[in-house]
Amino acid sequence: MKKFKENLSGRIFLLFALSSISALALITVFIVVRGIPIISDVGIMDFVFGMNWAPTEGEYGIFPMIVGTVAVSLGAGLIGVPIGLCCSIFLSEFAPPFITTVFRPAIQLLAGIPSVVYGFWGLIFIVPLIRDYLGGPGLSILAASIILAIMILPTVVSISEVSLLALPRQYKEGALALGLTHWQTIRCVMLPAAKSGIVAAVILGIGRAIGETMAVIMIVGNAVAMPESILDPVRTLTTNIGIEMGYATGIHQEALFATGIILFVVIMILNATAQYITRKKSG
Amino acid sequence: MSENNIKIEIKNFSFYYGQKQVIHDLNLKIHKNEIMSFFGPANGGVTTLLRSLNRLFELNHNTRSEGDILIDGESIFDPDASVTELRRKVGMVFEIPTPLPLSIFDNVAYGPRLNKKKSKDEINEVVEQAIKQAALWDDVSDRLRAPAMSLSGGQQQRLCIARVLALKPEVIILDRACSGLDPISTAKIEESLTKLKKQFTIVIAPHNVQQAMRISDRAAFMLMGYLVEAGADIFTHPQDQRTDDYITGRFG
Amino acid sequence: MKLKINARTSEYIAKGFIWGAAMSVMIVLVAIIVYILVKGLPVINFSFLTTNPYNMGRSGGIASTIVGTIYITVVAIIIAVPFGIGTAFYLAEYTQENIITRIIRFSAESLAGIPSIIYGLFGYIFFVMYMGMGWSILAGGLTLAFMILPTIIRTSEEAIRAVPHIYREVSFSLGGTKWQTIIKTVFPSAIQGIVNGIILSIGRCIAETAAVIFTAGSVLSMPGSLFDSTRTMAVHFYILASEGISMDNAYGTAALLIIIIFLINVIVNALVNRFISKSK
Numbered sequence: 086m087k088k089f090k091e092n093l094s095g096r097i098f099l100l101f102a103l104s105s106i107s108a109l110a111l112i113t114v115f116i117v118v119r120g121i122p123i124i125s126d127v128g129i130m131d132f133v134f135g136m137n138w139a140p141t142e143g144e145y146g147i148f149p150m151i152v153g154t155v156a157v158s159l160g161a162g163l164i165g166v167p168i169g170l171c172c173s174i175f176l177s178e179f180a181p182p183f184i185t186t187v188f189r190p191a192i193q194l195l196a197g198i199p200s201v202v203y204g205f206w207g208l209i210f211i212v213p214l215i216r217d218y219l220g221g222p223g224l225s226i227l228a229a230s231i232i233l234a235i236m237i238l239p240t241v242v243s244i245s246e247v248s249l250l251a252l253p254r255q256y257k258e259g260a261l262a263l264g265l266t267h268w269q270t271i272r273c274v275m276l277p278a279a280k281s282g283i284v285a286a287v288i289l290g291i292g293r294a295i296g297e298t299m300a301v302i303m304i305v306g307n308a309v310a311m312p313e314s315i316l317d318p319v320r321t322l323t324t325n326i327g328i329e330m331g332y333a334t335g336i337h338q339e340a341l342f343a344t345g346i347i348l349f350v351v352i353m354i355l356n357a358t359a360q361y362i363t364r365k366k367s368g
Numbered sequence: 369m370s371e372n373n374i375k376i377e378i379k380n381f382s383f384y385y386g387q388k389q390v391i392h393d394l395n396l397k398i399h400k401n402e403i404m405s406f407f408g409p410a411n412g413g414v415t416t417l418l419r420s421l422n423r424l425f426e427l428n429h430n431t432r433s434e435g436d437i438l439i440d441g442e443s444i445f446d447p448d449a450s451v452t453e454l455r456r457k458v459g460m461v462f463e464i465p466t467p468l469p470l471s472i473f474d475n476v477a478y479g480p481r482l483n484k485k486k487s488k489d490e491i492n493e494v495v496e497q498a499i500k501q502a503a504l505w506d507d508v509s510d511r512l513r514a515p516a517m518s519l520s521g522g523q524q525q526r527l528c529i530a531r532v533l534a535l536k537p538e539v540i541i542l543d544r545a546c547s548g549l550d551p552i553s554t555a556k557i558e559e560s561l562t563k564l565k566k567q568f569t570i571v572i573a574p575h576n577v578q579q580a581m582r583i584s585d586r587a588a589f590m591l592m593g594y595l596v597e598a599g600a601d602i603f604t605h606p607q608d609q610r611t612d613d614y615i616t617g618r619f620g
Numbered sequence: 621m622k623l624k625i626n627a628r629t630s631e632y633i634a635k636g637f638i639w640g641a642a643m644s645v646m647i648v649l650v651a652i653i654v655y656i657l658v659k660g661l662p663v664i665n666f667s668f669l670t671t672n673p674y675n676m677g678r679s680g681g682i683a684s685t686i687v688g689t690i691y692i693t694v695v696a697i698i699i700a701v702p703f704g705i706g707t708a709f710y711l712a713e714y715t716q717e718n719i720i721t722r723i724i725r726f727s728a729e730s731l732a733g734i735p736s737i738i739y740g741l742f743g744y745i746f747f748v749m750y751m752g753m754g755w756s757i758l759a760g761g762l763t764l765a766f767m768i769l770p771t772i773i774r775t776s777e778e779a780i781r782a783v784p785h786i787y788r789e790v791s792f793s794l795g796g797t798k799w800q801t802i803i804k805t806v807f808p809s810a811i812q813g814i815v816n817g818i819i820l821s822i823g824r825c826i827a828e829t830a831a832v833i834f835t836a837g838s839v840l841s842m843p844g845s846l847f848d849s850t851r852t853m854a855v856h857f858y859i860l861a862s863e864g865i866s867m868d869n870a871y872g873t874a875a876l877l878i879i880i881i882f883l884i885n886v887i888v889n890a891l892v893n894r895f896i897s898k899s900k
Contacts, residue, residue, distance in 0.1 A: 094799045095714050101706025102724050105773060108766050109727040112734070112742045119745050171641030179638055188642065190889050191649055197820075197881040198652070199827035201858040202874050206652050208861075235648060268631040289733065296735025298830040303862055323737045323830075330744070330834055345741045349734065356733040360726065424793055429716050456795035466790050469809055478804070479794040535794060 116349060120342030132343060138309045138320075140329070140337040147344055149311050153226070153319030156312060157305065158294035160230025161237055165294075166287050168234065169241030173286075176242070177249040178271060196239035204303030207232040212304055221316030224306035230315070232300055237290035244289060248282020249275060281362045288359040292352055298323040322348045375400045375539065375569040376421065380435035383416055385428070390416050392593045393435070403561060403570045405584035407577060409620055412590040414573045418541050421571065422458040423451050439539070452482075459532030463544040465524030467516035472508050475516045475527055479535040494534050502530035503560045522553025529560070539569045547575035558583050577603075577615055589614065653878060660875025663868050669876075673840050677856060678866045682873055684842040688757065688850030691843060692836060693825040695761025696768060701818060703765075704772025708814075711773070712780040713802060732770035736831040739767045743835035755849040760836025767831055768821035775820065779813025780806060816888050823884040826877065829854045853877055 124132050127145050135146015216223030260270040306318020326341050376398040383391035391413045398404045406414045419425045437444050444454050467475050476495045499505045504526040546554040574580040580587050581603050588598035589611045597608050606612040671681035715721045743763025753759040783806050791801040837849030860870035
């Protein structure tokens with residue numbers, strides 16, 4: 086009887102675990118089933134590399150949005166990653182304890198603020214600044230990049246800080262004992278040693294930028310056209326879904342799910358890469 | 369010693385972690401109401417042997433044993449035998465004090481409560497008796513509800529002994545249980561052990577040779593997974609040169 | 621000699637740069653929060669919290685959106701917590717690393733990285749359409765449950781793994797079964813970390829927009845049942861702000877959201893600190 090109960094508890098936990106995985110399977114299946122028909126109708130090449138998005142006229146090319154997504158998230162990475170890395174070095178190496186006790190919760194708070202609030206703040210603050218001082222409509226790749234850079238900070242900071250703090254103390258002590266300065270120790274010993282964690286942090290941060298929707302909708306302009314400069318408005322894969330999902334029906338809706346598939350695949354590749362990098366380190 | 373005085377019989381016992389053999393074909397009998405010491409340098413297989421007596425090694429994956437261990441003539445590896453019953457019968461005190469993050473009372477009551485049939489009064493009685501047996505009652509009787517972590521190291525280790533005694537075991541295993549303690553706490557524990565052996569069989573891994581000499585009725589010297597020799601006069605008349613060398617400190 | 625000066629100079633430059641970056645992040649954070657609070661706090665009063673919005677949200681308060689947010693969050697938590705904790709216990713206690721745990725962990729981590737808009741798409745096609753729930757609290761809550769599941773799995777697993785292994789050995793050595801060991805020793809020691817994960821997930825539910833707008837809809841009236849459509853505070857804010865319906869009410873809603881998120885963070889940190897000081 087006791088043995089039976091023991092096995093039962095294990096089985097129940099396994100059941101929970103299996104249900105959790107099937108969630109991923111379920112999401113994949115339903116998005117793919119809904120989006121695949123249009124991709125096969127239009128053709129994967131024409132869908133991905135098509136320049137025109139005009140659902141009402143039966144044109145489904147998402148290349149400008151792919152360019153938009155890449156531009157916006159690359160911009161976010163270029164701004165956000167260095168700042169985030171600095172913050173994590175600051176937290177793990179330089180910050181006096183009383184600042185750490187404020188700074189770390191502050192970064193957490195940054196992660197908790199609703200994305201629509203960021204978008205709104207960008208609309209009120211960043212967009213007019215860009216419009217007045219740099220020109221263009223303000224709603225632009227640059228505006229979205231700046232806001233996304235702020236939004237990915239918590240991801241970049243927390244993961245890279247953890248990998249810095251996880252380094253054995255001997256690394257640092259050994260380097261300092263050899264007469265390196267603090268900064269040389271960080272640059273030549275600690276950062277290289279924590280490289281895989283930092284790379285994973287960057288990848289996951291970029292992944293967040295690619296996936297963000299609501300904040301981007303509010304500040305990126307959403308024009309379906311190839312951008313010529315970072316001051317031009319673009320549309321990203323996520324905003325395409327976010328904007329048109331409300332009214333799309335039939336084939337148009339399928340096209341949005343197909344956009345979702347592309348997004349899904351990109352994110353899965355990024356995640357798998359990040360997981361592979363961190364796993365290789367620990368394994 | 370007559371045959372019916374034997375509490376534990378270890379027969380051709382070998383133990384493996386993966387491919388690595390850490391105990392080699394060990395044969396030994398442990399008598400009732402004695403303190404039996406297993407000593408030797410690190411990696412001698414002592415801890416593994418002690419953890420085999422209550423099958424605690426099963427928590428580690430990728431382990432395998434050969435041979436048999438009998439308690440009161442019954443194999444502890446019998447597929448029909450209950451491993452939880454075995455562990456109640458063979459209580460274990462660990463190397464470092466390991467109070468659970470509970471109150472003093474709840475720590476001692478942890479074992480008895482796992483057996484649901486006991487009433488509150490019975491548990492109170494068992495707990496009080498166990499704490500008294502472990503010579504801890506005077507220290508804690510007025511603060512049984514305080515967290516166990518608030519006790520000193522020596523008190524914590526006596527609490528762990530009380531926790532084992534509350535199981536009403538037949539055998540008590542102490543795995544280097546005094547290694548982190550000061551001499552006074554160690555003396556207290558050794559004193560209670562000599563009292564406790566009247567009721568229990570005690571198997572101990574002392575933390576050094578001197579402790580083994582002080583408290584054991586019989587002792588066994590283990591080296592690299594082999595039992596070199598065992599006996600009551602191992603310290604005065606070692607049969608094996610290696611035992612002599614170890615006891616006199618020529619290696620260690 | 622020259623090298624030494626260079627090393628020292630670069631030390632100063634690097635330090636200055638790092639401090640500068642960290643401080644500017646603080647300034648941006650403060651700027652966002654202060655701006656929203658200054659504009660929004662004056663709007664928040666008792667009637668703003670207790671009256672329903674009318675005229676598209678142009679006038680009235682936000683009572684129905686508060687209720688909608690609570691309903692959706694509660695549904696998500698009730699569904700996700702048992703599955704999340706159960707999965708975490710399976711991963712941490714019942715298996716060694718093998719192909720199944722690797723698949724489960726990979727799934728959990730992948731689920732964590734999927735953008736919320738994908739959850740929105742999925743929730744729409746699966747719960748709203750396929751299961752026939754329509755735009756409803758139930759569909760929205762279930763979608764969010766999928767979304768927060770990986771967070772709960774990961775935080776719970778970390779909390780369970782943080783419980784010292786010796787506690788388990790002690791419990792087993794005292795004759796405890798696996799189940800008794802988990803219930804009486806591991807779970808109580810891990811509960812704090814598990815609760816942290818849950819509270820963080822509540823924060824994510826409250827803040828989420830993309831995944832709920834397509835699954836719970838945006839109906840403004842007070843929801844009567846789980847099958848009614850509702851509008852959460854975050855969605856309400858988005859619609860008010862992006863369509864320019866009422867800036868005052870938008871700021872008020874945003875301020876309230878930020879206060880709630882702030883409180884949630886304070887609670888989590890208090891719990892973590894209590895946990896750290898207790899384990900010391």
